[in-house]
Amino acid sequence: MRRKSVTIRDVAQMAEVSISTVSQVLNGNNQYVGEAKRDRVLAAVKALQYHPNAIARSMVKRRTATVGVVVTTVLGNLFMPIVECIQEVLRPLGYNIILASTPDLESEMQAIETLKAQQVDGFIFMSFMSSHTQYQSAHLLPLKEEDIPFVVINRPLEKDYDFNQIQFNEWEAGYLAARHLINLGHTSIATISGPRNHVPPWKSAVDRHQGWLEALKEQNLEVVPEWIGDGRYSHEGGYQAALQLLGHWEQAQKRPTAIFVANEHMTIGALRAFYYHGVRVPHDIALVTIGNPAYAAHMFPALTTFAHPVKEAGHIATRILLDQFQSSDTLPAQNIKLSYQFHIRESCGTVPEPTSFSVHA
Amino acid sequence: MRRKSVTIRDVAQMAEVSISTVSQVLNGNNQYVGEAKRDRVLAAVKALQYHPNAIARSMVKRRTATVGVVVTTVLGNLFMPIVECIQEVLRPLGYNIILASTPDLESEMQAIETLKAQQVDGFIFMSFMSSHTQYQSAHLLPLKEEDIPFVVINRPLEKDYDFNQIQFNEWEAGYLAARHLINLGHTSIATISGPRNHVPPWKSAVDRHQGWLEALKEQNLEVVPEWIGDGRYSHEGGYQAALQLLGHWEQAQKRPTAIFVANEHMTIGALRAFYYHGVRVPHDIALVTIGNPAYAAHMFPALTTFAHPVKEAGHIATRILLDQFQSSDTLPAQNIKLSYQFHIRESCGTVPEPTSFSVHA
DNA sequence: CTGTTAGCGCCTTCAA
DNA sequence: TTGAAGGCGCTAACAG
Numbered sequence: 001m002r003r004k005s006v007t008i009r010d011v012a013q014m015a016e017v018s019i020s021t022v023s024q025v026l027n028g029n030n031q032y033v034g035e036a037k038r039d040r041v042l043a044a045v046k047a048l049q050y051h052p053n054a055i056a057r058s059m060v061k062r063r064t065a066t067v068g069v070v071v072t073t074v075l076g077n078l079f080m081p082i083v084e085c086i087q088e089v090l091r092p093l094g095y096n097i098i099l100a101s102t103p104d105l106e107s108e109m110q111a112i113e114t115l116k117a118q119q120v121d122g123f124i125f126m127s128f129m130s131s132h133t134q135y136q137s138a139h140l141l142p143l144k145e146e147d148i149p150f151v152v153i154n155r156p157l158e159k160d161y162d163f164n165q166i167q168f169n170e171w172e173a174g175y176l177a178a179r180h181l182i183n184l185g186h187t188s189i190a191t192i193s194g195p196r197n198h199v200p201p202w203k204s205a206v207d208r209h210q211g212w213l214e215a216l217k218e219q220n221l222e223v224v225p226e227w228i229g230d231g232r233y234s235h236e237g238g239y240q241a242a243l244q245l246l247g248h249w250e251q252a253q254k255r256p257t258a259i260f261v262a263n264e265h266m267t268i269g270a271l272r273a274f275y276y277h278g279v280r281v282p283h284d285i286a287l288v289t290i291g292n293p294a295y296a297a298h299m300f301p302a303l304t305t306f307a308h309p310v311k312e313a314g315h316i317a318t319r320i321l322l323d324q325f326q327s328s329d330t331l332p333a334q335n336i337k338l339s340y341q342f343h344i345r346e347s348c349g350t351v352p353e354p355t356s357f358s359v360h361a
Numbered sequence: 362m363r364r365k366s367v368t369i370r371d372v373a374q375m376a377e378v379s380i381s382t383v384s385q386v387l388n389g390n391n392q393y394v395g396e397a398k399r400d401r402v403l404a405a406v407k408a409l410q411y412h413p414n415a416i417a418r419s420m421v422k423r424r425t426a427t428v429g430v431v432v433t434t435v436l437g438n439l440f441m442p443i444v445e446c447i448q449e450v451l452r453p454l455g456y457n458i459i460l461a462s463t464p465d466l467e468s469e470m471q472a473i474e475t476l477k478a479q480q481v482d483g484f485i486f487m488s489f490m491s492s493h494t495q496y497q498s499a500h501l502l503p504l505k506e507e508d509i510p511f512v513v514i515n516r517p518l519e520k521d522y523d524f525n526q527i528q529f530n531e532w533e534a535g536y537l538a539a540r541h542l543i544n545l546g547h548t549s550i551a552t553i554s555g556p557r558n559h560v561p562p563w564k565s566a567v568d569r570h571q572g573w574l575e576a577l578k579e580q581n582l583e584v585v586p587e588w589i590g591d592g593r594y595s596h597e598g599g600y601q602a603a604l605q606l607l608g609h610w611e612q613a614q615k616r617p618t619a620i621f622v623a624n625e626h627m628t629i630g631a632l633r634a635f636y637y638h639g640v641r642v643p644h645d646i647a648l649v650t651i652g653n654p655a656y657a658a659h660m661f662p663a664l665t666t667f668a669h670p671v672k673e674a675g676h677i678a679t680r681i682l683l684d685q686f687q688s689s690d691t692l693p694a695q696n697i698k699l700s701y702q703f704h705i706r707e708s709c710g711t712v713p714e715p716t717s718f719s720v721h722a
Numbered sequence: 723c724t725g726t727t728a729g730c731g732c733c734t735t736c737a738a
Numbered sequence: 739t740t741g742a743a744g745g746c747g748c749t750a751a752c753a754g
Contacts, residue, residue, distance in 0.1 A: 007730095007731055007732085009731080009732095018741040019741085020733080020740075021739090023732070023733055033739075053480065053730090055416055055420055055425065055479065056420060056733090056746090058416050058732095059420055060732055060733045061732090061746090062746075073445070074442075075438075075655070076655075081436065083435055084436065087461075094475070096475060098427070098459050098460075099444075099458050099460040100448075100458075101445060114415075115457070116412060235658070235659035294437075295629045297596070298596035298626075298633055300636035353637060368748085369748060378724080380726095380748080380749095381724075381727095381749080381750080384748070385723095385749095394723070398723090398724080413748075416748095417748045418747080420730050420746090420747080421729080421730050422730090724753100724754085725752105725754080726753075727750100728749105728750090729750095730746105734745095735743090735744085735745105737740100737742085737743100738740085738741080
């Protein structure tokens, strides 16, 4: 007896009214229904434990109250927090999220087809930012043509595309990170960047690095090639890059007193390298990074970092989508760039660390 | 012209066949369709860019090829990796996932209703393991009665309930963690547990701790009350617990040479406390923990840890669901307990750390 | 082999 | 104010 399925007909029968009356009551069109009948309907609904079939309703209303969320991966601490924020907005409104994680372009296209077939009311895309991706957004064009609302978060697109997009101000984060270090009095500042040298290079890595560079140049600070590493945004890459830096450090007369590490993974790697070489952060080298994982405030030292504005990103994206749902005609595409949020903690030397390095053991 | 919607009728018309023929072709029932007509249909499908409306299909087939995944939170590094594994299995089969993150029982019940209305074919539940939750699983009973397949991961349930459930062997992990330390020669072993003292206590915290305790007792090792902290599974809790341990350490004549920390967050906190008190891991104290975040292998020291068998959990859960979908009659509920996977790294002292503590700066 | 027909469960005119 | 009827897009008998 799988899915006994109480239908609107059962309710109508029990309440001894017509099915359209039941429908009226359930959809709040009470105006045209008499008290008595409405009560009978409601009673029948309770008694039968009736729950309208959303699929059938979608069928006739031509909207499903679901949005497709397509992400490159569910791992990492960026996308899912945003999804959480999206849910926060959507759930109270009765919307559901169909999640698709699509590592490559092909599966993304595939997912779009599936979700379109599922008649999702709109899409939110979130992906990593290889600058190459800008050439890979053509498959979103059909959505635009079919007038299916969608928002793209964190993907570099040609302005011409005229999609709704939300980006993070990578350049600014790099610039401000360096500025903070400079304001603290540092004049020799190293960096471990993301995959700038990857083919294709990652746009966020390039932008963050340009920001850092700009800040240094602005102050006429020396840019030492050996102090620039490429950590490929990974733990291991950050570790290796820091090791190289330490190598140069050992044999050179000059050494940096501060470093900008372009994401949290590389920071872990760099801290590991520093730790095992007796280089203390921030005492020997001050550190600022980007990305705000849960452990950032609890590391040793606690990480001074620029955090993705996840709440804003999620809320704004959802808002844009909902506005489109409401409005009958096509709204102009929005192009939003959000600033990172700065959290000053211990790693840059601004906030004192909890205790001294004395050994009690 | 939102949703122009090419329908099966349009295809039929263009191909000059009946709609049922189109349907046949699209559903692979080629047996009854002539070559010529089939080709005409296929051509029309291409030309019109026809994509069947999955909603309409669901309506008549009474299955949606979607499963509802209900999680306590999308944050943390346990649930989403499992969701990834679930997707891996489901996507190739054309199934979609509707994700609902429901922090409390009320919203979970709400989500179940919504997803039932959406006619999901089945559910996968994943939640944190307050032992209290066992009294809160009554709301799953209706699913059972309605014969909607579902699997519960990581939630303690009364055996009587007879649900499909997948659990992690918490006790074993605690036990084996302690055993590993003991086998390494340690005889004085501390622990920072999860919220055992919380009301209600967390089952996983209790179980892990019991495992640890059992291993010590088995070997007649002393269980020192001051060496047992409650870190509430949080970064800060782990930090505080470690601080207390260090306090006792300073004034006592005895001190532990090893510690079992019951999850990764508390480990970060504990490492922070140790770091700022000059206590080196594993040199001064060996550490084993549970949970395998991406950074575990890149910490300083790299974490020796018991990892959740996420792949198994995801695959098995999905398998169970799919089997139910296939079978017409109700399958017996499965009760599966999975072992953690042990990763030996540096924090327990087994694997040598990369370099000495020499200071070059 | 192919076309006609009757729904799936619900909403929504349109009469009554 | 209420009920009857006609789809939404598709599938699945059932006739031809």
